[in-house]
Amino acid sequence: MSTRGLSVQVSRLVHIYRSDGHDVAALSGVDLVVAAGSTLALLGPSGAGKSTLLSLIAGMDRPTAGTITVGEQRTDQLTDLQLDALRGDQVSLVLQGGARNLVPYLTIRENLDLARWGVQHDAPDPQDLADLMGLGQETLARHPEQLRPSEAQLAALCVGAASGPGLLLADEPTASVGTDGAERVIAALHELNRTLGTTVLTVTHDPVLAGAMERTVTIRDGRVGSQAHDGVELAVVAPDGSLPLPDDILDELPAGSLLRIQRDPDTERPRIIVEPYEAAQEEVR
Numbered sequence: 001m002s003t004r005g006l007s008v009q010v011s012r013l014v015h016i017y018r019s020d021g022h023d024v025a026a027l028s029g030v031d032l033v034v035a036a037g038s039t040l041a042l043l044g045p046s047g048a049g050k051s052t053l054l055s056l057i058a059g060m061d062r063p064t065a066g067t068i069t070v071g072e073q074r075t076d077q078l079t080d081l082q083l084d085a086l087r088g089d090q091v092s093l094v095l096q097g098g099a100r101n102l103v104p105y106l107t108i109r110e111n112l113d114l115a116r117w118g119v120q121h122d123a124p125d126p127q128d129l130a131d132l133m134g135l136g137q138e139t140l141a142r143h144p145e146q147l148r149p150s151e152a153q154l155a156a157l158c159v160g161a162a163s164g165p166g167l168l169l170a171d172e173p174t175a176s177v178g179t180d181g182a183e184r185v186i187a188a189l190h191e192l193n194r195t196l197g198t199t200v201l202t203v204t205h206d207p208v209l210a211g212a213m214e215r216t217v218t219i220r221d222g223r224v225g226s227q228a229h230d231g232v233e234l235a236v237v238a239p240d241g242s243l244p245l246p247d248d249i250l251d252e253l254p255a256g257s258l259l260r261i262q263r264d265p266d267t268e269r270p271r272i273i274v275e276p277y278e279a280a281q282e283e284v285r
Helices: 050-057 080-089 108-116 126-132 149-161 178-196 207-212 247-252 277-284
Strands: 008-019 022-034 039-043 065-070 091-094 167-171 199-203 215-220 223-229 232-235 259-263 272-276
Touching: 008 050, 022 050, 022 223, 039 050, 039 178, 039 207, 050 065, 050 091, 050 167, 050 199, 080 091, 091 149, 108 126, 108 149, 126 149, 126 178, 149 167, 149 178, 167 178, 178 199, 178 207, 272 277
Parallel strands: 039 199, 039 215, 091 167, 167 199
Antiparallel strands: 008 022, 008 065, 215 223, 223 232, 259 272
16 A cells, blocks of 8 residues: 655635625634644634634635645645545545445445545555454445444545545544544554555544644634644744734733733843733832
């Protein structure tokens, strides 16, 4: 089995939709870079824009503004037919809920064969892929309705990887599968990444899945709020110079708080001191 990971670069992405006669900004200038062959989890509260971002990267929706580059292609400039070809060959989206990704009247093996139809490069052998994902021969012979939730999710990931995509997008892959099922799903995602080199980008509320990814990125109010590398939470400076604060700091400094920002005079590195303005004024007095 062989494939190749695809990088993702999102720049100043905006997505606005209509709801009850009003414009709603699901994304308000998102910047994101995902290295080829890496794993990343998108975190954030419901309604923050995580699934919207995943759908835009997959080419299921069009952004209102901004750019999306997958590998070397500006996908926001592709036609609908070109996007269909991209999803059939290089980019795979696995929706939340395993059964939603499977044709109900086909066996799992037939679902895999269908997913490989028309692929323009060497795709993984279905049996090898099933073994990699922990699905036995008896599972491949079943229909989706005969599978447990965890088996259906693994089958969905298997179908998503059947074309040998360079980028696998998975929306809440561990939801509703139980602890044991979640461990199997996480192991399967790692195997896809390790064995095939596939770039894996997930949306999740599951801290265990998030912790298993190389990086996490938090989406808050339609923008990137923070990232984590090796367990260290990092703020991200936006193109307009804004710097989102961690949630625990926001509890002490709610929106509208006045802050004084200055360089630390005791170090040559760009270390910044942030303090409430009112406290600074009291110290002067």
